[in-house]
Amino acid sequence: MRLLTRIALIWIVLGLLVGLFLKTRKNVSMRLLVFLSLAPWFLHQLYIYVTLEFALPPNLQLVFLGLSILFAVIAGVVSWTFAKNRALVFAAVPLVHGFAYSILLLILANITRTGGLGLNTVSWTVFASSVLFISSMLLSYLFKLGTPKVPGFSLRRTKK
Helix, strand or coil, rough: CHHHHHHHHHHHHHHHHHHHHHHHHCCCHHHHHHHHHHHHHHHHHHHHHHHHHHCCHHHEEEEEEEEHHHHHHHHHHHHHHHHCCCCHHHHHHHHHHHHHHHHHHHHHHHHHCCCCCCCCCCHHHHHHHHHHHHHHHHHHHCCCCCCCCCCCCCCCCCCC
């Protein structure tokens, strides 16, 4: 458990640093940030479908995919509305979406009795780490601070 806490802290700190770096850039669109907030879900969905190899009945796959896409659409709409206002709640959307998606995974794993349904240690750690990274990146990007000035390098001599 201490190892997972250390991994989580490392990803949170890296996310904060990346968010501060993105804050220094002028051309970062909010569309990109909304897409990044849904990236952990999308990658975990791909992982689940690769590992399942169609072992589930088609009706359960459709229900799981439909509910998962419904959660993602709701998270995307909520993200977009908060991203337009640059509200700090935007940083919490990936956490809430990741939690709802995890509950959906637990329910599906209990119904189908497939213990390795995206809930093995490695995939769970990667998914949770990416959600923490994205949330902390968005949090530090949305701080209401002035944009830090990054020193530029010039070969011109200044006149005195």
